[in-house]
Amino acid sequence: MKEKIVIYAGYIYNGTELKENVTLEISDGKITSIKEGFSEVGDAYLLDKREHFVFPAFINTHTHSAMTGMRGLADDLPLMEWLNKYIFPVELKLVDREFINTFFPLALVEMIHSGISTFADMYFFQDEAALWVKKAGLRAVLAEGVIDFGTPNKKEVKEQLAYTEDFIKSFREDENVIPAIGPHAPYTCSPELLKKSWEIAEKYDVPYLIHVSETQAEVDMVLEKYGKRPVEHLDSLGVLGERVISAHSVHLSPSEKEIFKEKKVGVSHNPQSNMKLASGIAPIKEYLEKGIKVSVGTDGVASNNNLDFIDELRTASLLQKISTNDPTALSAEETLRIGTIGGAHVLRLKNVGRIEEGYWADIAILDLSSANLTPVYNPISHLIYAASAHDIDTLIVMGKIIMENREIKTLDEGEIKKKARMYSNKIKELVL
Numbered sequence: 001m002k003e004k005i006v007i008y009a010g011y012i013y014n015g016t017e018l019k020e021n022v023t024l025e026i027s028d029g030k031i032t033s034i035k036e037g038f039s040e041v042g043d044a045y046l047l048d049k050r051e052h053f054v055f056p057a058f059i060n061t062h063t064h065s066a067m068t069g070m071r072g073l074a075d076d077l078p079l080m081e082w083l084n085k086y087i088f089p090v091e092l093k094l095v096d097r098e099f100i101n102t103f104f105p106l107a108l109v110e111m112i113h114s115g116i117s118t119f120a121d122m123y124f125f126q127d128e129a130a131l132w133v134k135k136a137g138l139r140a141v142l143a144e145g146v147i148d149f150g151t152p153n154k155k156e157v158k159e160q161l162a163y164t165e166d167f168i169k170s171f172r173e174d175e176n177v178i179p180a181i182g183p184h185a186p187y188t189c190s191p192e193l194l195k196k197s198w199e200i201a202e203k204y205d206v207p208y209l210i211h212v213s214e215t216q217a218e219v220d221m222v223l224e225k226y227g228k229r230p231v232e233h234l235d236s237l238g239v240l241g242e243r244v245i246s247a248h249s250v251h252l253s254p255s256e257k258e259i260f261k262e263k264k265v266g267v268s269h270n271p272q273s274n275m276k277l278a279s280g281i282a283p284i285k286e287y288l289e290k291g292i293k294v295s296v297g298t299d300g301v302a303s304n305n306n307l308d309f310i311d312e313l314r315t316a317s318l319l320q321k322i323s324t325n326d327p328t329a330l331s332a333e334e335t336l337r338i339g340t341i342g343g344a345h346v347l348r349l350k351n352v353g354r355i356e357e358g359y360w361a362d363i364a365i366l367d368l369s370s371a372n373l374t375p376v377y378n379p380i381s382h383l384i385y386a387a388s389a390h391d392i393d394t395l396i397v398m399g400k401i402i403m404e405n406r407e408i409k410t411l412d413e414g415e416i417k418k419k420a421r422m423y424s425n426k427i428k429e430l431v432l
């Protein structure tokens with residue numbers, strides 16, 4: 001593949017406006033020129049996408065990638081029964097380096113097909129995951145999960161923190177990987193662990209990923225234990241700031257919303273997981289109006305059950321409409337923005353999330369030829385309301401073609417799926 005890429009785009013959305021018939025040039029990983037009309041290619045590699053829609057690639061701000069190994073293992077259960085009978089036994093007995101090496105790449109394959117260039121992951125053995133991110137050519141914030149009662153990687157909290165610090169040191173200069181720390185939640189991490197994690201995040205200037213106020217039960221638990229609501233509790237510990245990526249944040253009081261705004265905390269909205277576990281609806285339209293940073297995540301597939309980001313965005317939009325009784329809430333364009341530039345703001349990524357000269361060439365391309373996308377009046381409407389991941393045909397990340405015409409170039413999709421199917425027998429023996 002030549003270093004320079006030229007795209008003929010039938011339609012293009014740069015993050016603020018929609019245009020037709022544009023020639024885009026990419027070199028050294030960056031977008032170098034955007035011109036109206038279709039101009040000469042010269043020595044570049046041409047992607048002729050005159051029947052397509054070119055847009056900034058998606059940014060998935062909350063997932064647990066390797067949970068692809070537990071997809072569909074158990075559904076339609078109360079949260080505690082689901083966790084105790086299925087998820088925790090698998091995590092305690094089976095999640096090891098081999099498990100990560102089997103199911104993390106499976107998630108990458110699914111995310112690539114969905115047009116995701118960048119994602120934020122909270123799970124374990126992130127040194128293994130990091131190598132896969134590099135191989136795939138994607139960009140990821142990888143947070144090692146830390147939790148009071150031990151992780152599949154390290155039993156003692158002290159060891160968890162030491163491992164995380166080593167992991168951060170190893171990858172802090174990396175192009176693809178942004179290492180981070182992920183204290184699970186205010187109800188599963190002691191105040192001491194939350195503070196120690198914060199110290200590490202500050203010391204190395206890395207993101208701090210945490211689940212906050214996912215369910216009303218969590219709010220009640222934290223209130224009873226600490227006499228404060230979750231956000232108030234975190235604020236009193238001094239662990240809120242711009243580096244925080246707060247997953248869910250469904251149940252916030254008016255003063256907690258003010259705290260999030262003031263401390264510039266970023267929210268990852270995960271609508272399908274919240275619906276499936278009956279957690280509630282995060283009022284993200286209100287958050288956006290207040291000036292709180294909002295992005296979208298899929299969460300892990302054990303509670304979703306897929307990584308189709310288009311599906312996730314559509315759900316986000318429809319949920320705001322029904323919950324506010326307002327069909328104008330979260331328009332297709334606003335939804336696309338929180339799924340792209342919104343994610344870049346929450347993850348604090350520079351020159352990412354727009355198609356503009358000098359920005360990283362992180363680009364997804366939607367094939368408009370399917371029956372479900374015919375005819376075309378507004379490609380943004382089609383992307384959010386009518387398409388699915390299967391309609392994404394090309395993904396470019398940092399100027400590298402990761403997928404072209406639905407074929408992944410950087411990973412062996414067939415081999416990865418085969419390995420996952422074989423491994424699933426072990427899981428079946430354990431819990432079914």
Ligand SMILES: [Zn+2]
Nearest residue numbers: 211247299300
């Ligand atoms: Zn989660």
